Amino acid sequence: LALVLFGLPFIAYTAEDYVGAQKCKVCHMKIFKSWEQTPHAKAFDALKPGEAIEAKQKAGLDPQKDYTQDATCVGCHTTGAPDRPGVQCEACHGAGKQYSSATIMNRTLWKAEPEKQCAMAVEAGLVRAPTEQHCTACHNEKSPTYTPFDFKARYPEVKHPE
Structure with a gap:
């Protein structure tokens, strides 16, 4: 491939x-x-x-x-x-397969711990800006x-x- x-x-x-x-x-x-x-x-x-x-x-x-x-x-x-x-x-923002998982892009978790979830998304490949x-x-x-x-x-x- x-x-x-x-x-x-x-x-x-x-x-x-x-x-x-x-x-x-x-x-x-x-x-x-x-x-x-x-x-x-x-x-x-x-x-x-x-x-x-x-x-x-x-x-x-x-x-x-x-x-x-x-x-x-x-x-x-x-x-x-x-x-x-x-x-x-x-x-x-980079290909989303890794950072768009339910573990990372979870509304409840984002509301509870936005900094932690954001850090996880960035670590998984999210480009913030x-x-x-x-x-x-x-x-x-x-x-x-x-x-x-x-x-x-x-x-x-x-x-x-x-």
Whole structure:
């Protein structure tokens, strides 16, 4: 089984390590609803024929071509596997298989001992806040639609609502 890099630099995950935004939504509905409205949530749609026409033309790409199966595109426009479209929670927070277990992501335990549960989640692979390296794994000069990326200026756009 080949290891692949998705979103998080230097950490190799397999597609099976990802749980998907639908699982995160169960406990993090407010964050999920906010994310749903973002370009990250809709990133996969930009690969479809007839979508993101101006950006594709500017990059010299065929706006009518289907890029949804293009390996050079799906790594940044999906999270963990092509069946998880968009830049989902785990693109920033790490593949959730280990830290999303019932032992760690347990509402009762989080309410009783949030610091302990958070420490357990981090130890199991949860990334609390993405770094510039997380973002520039995709937002870089290798992307055909690259525009200069300023992490400090753009981070507030993806920061979770309070």
